[in-house]
Ligand SMILES: Nc1ncnc2c1ncn2[C@@H]1O[C@H](COP(=O)(O)OP(=O)(O)OP(=O)(O)O)[C@@H](O)[C@H]1O
């Protein structure tokens with residue numbers, strides 16, 4: 001069935017289209033939320049470790065600093081599509097399958113976590129060194145510096161980073177969709193591209209644009225609230 | 230209270246080695262307000278940061294309240310640091326916390342209970358005069374108010390020692406005075422020992438009881454401020470003193486002002502009550518010399534008056550010698566600038 005403008009007036013058109021869009025949107029949301037959450041679970045501690053192990057910080061350790069930095073750079077330089085293929089055996093090991101939304105989450109996390117680590121690192125580095133020294137002078141332990149100084153003081157910047165990460169992950173899920181990951185990306189390829197349903201293509205893109213816009217605005221508003229009190 | 234013994238600090242970096250402190254030994258008595266003054270790069274910050282081991286000394290000992298800090302590490306060092314408050318030129322408050330939460334911060338670190346924290350924060354807020362600002366964020370405070378928060382925060386764990394690194398250098402003169410008054414007040418009320426790092430002699434003059442002058446990594450002079458102000462020994466100390474008491478006129482100019490060629494030019498220094506005694510009248514009456522006032526100033530060191538007067542004395546050599554003895558007996562410091570004969 002090719003698209004014609006007159007179809008828009010037809011109620012049953014909307015009925016079938018929404019039936020297509022709705023589950024795909026749910027899949028995308030699921031992949032984005034799960035992947036973002038898990039990449040923070042991995043990336044946040046790594047980012048913290050990158051910062052505190054750097055020279056002159058609270059737990060300086062040139063070994064951790066260098067090795068971790070290099071590993072992160074290696075993962076970050078691999079294109080997502082390559083990483084997804086390369087990780088197929090690993091994905092099978094973890095989730096038992098290599099297709100579907102849950103399977104797509106594995107390469108998403110592996111590729112987003114190093115990105116998150118760098119975002120967290122740059123946010124935490126914005127905390128002035130003097131503030132850390134002041135806390136040290138009051139007898140703070142390295143652990144207290146991390147969760148009572150670095151993270152609360154970098155909150156606004158961390159939230160902006162979270163928005164940027166989530167948006168990147170949305171982009172990646174669309175790519176994952178192209179190779180059988182499900183979600184809006186999958187829908188756009190299958191209907192919009194393979195079956196020339198330009199209407200579906202436009203609708204998926206519109207939804208993605210709104211999603212990205214919404215997340216960015218939310219991040220900006222929250223971050224501003226934190227700075228302005 | 231604080232004993233610094235043979236402290237050395239050398240920074241080693243790729244660019245080479247910098248000796249920031251060399252053979253520094255100082256004794257800072259209990260309840261003193263001890264000033265440490267020096268030019269930029271002299272090693273002041275390094276010295277004060279060594280006192281709470283923010284900077285690890287290359288060698289030497291730091292003993293505070295009988296405890297050798299240089300032997301401590303980990304938990305013991307953190308506990309010792311809770312007894313040493315510190316304030317900074319740029320305040321370094323936590324931007325994500327309100328004033329009250331900032332003051333509570335060191336108490337949280339020390340594991341003090343919630344109720345105790347609330348009570349203590351209230352006390353400290355009124356001590357530094359910021360009761361109305363309890364729930365305001367640092368970004369909404371003036372520099373002086375921020376430093377008050379810094380002071381309250383540093384005092385929260387009831388330290389015995391307060392270290393101040395250029396605590397007033399970012400403030401205007403009037404705010405500086407109010408912060409200095411607050412520090413003096415705290416020193417008197419709590420018996421706290423204060424170490425003041427500064428490059429401004431004004432600060433030393435206002436509140437310090439003792440002063441050490443640091444120059445090119447070494448302590449070149451130290452003592453009670455009266456003695457350092459009246460008889461500075463080193464060139465650098467003389468420069469610092471003349472920066473606040475610019476009463477040194479060149480002898481040639483004084484000679485021109487003096488009307489008589491066969492007189493002598495002297496400078497007399499008063500400290501404390503003697504500054505208000507009628508020394509000059511007595512001198513003239515008693516020794517039968519004539520005195521011509523060329524130049525003078527009176528100022529204060531802390532709460533004591535401190536002044537100097539440049540005089541031309543006229544009389545026979547015998548009369549002048551008698552005048553010197555007389556002044557010495559009255560415990561007035563005399564400095565001969567030039568003798569006409
Ligand atoms: N972390 C560091 N690494 C290398 N050299 C340093 C370091 N910190 C200070 N120095 C050097 O040590 C010397 C003393 O520095 P310090 O900061 O103690 O001076 P200061 O008296 O506090 O000066 P200022 O009045 O400008 O603050 C300077 O020559 C400085 O360049």
Ligand SMILES: [Mg+2]
Pocket residue numbers: 273274275395
């Ligand atoms: Mg300094």
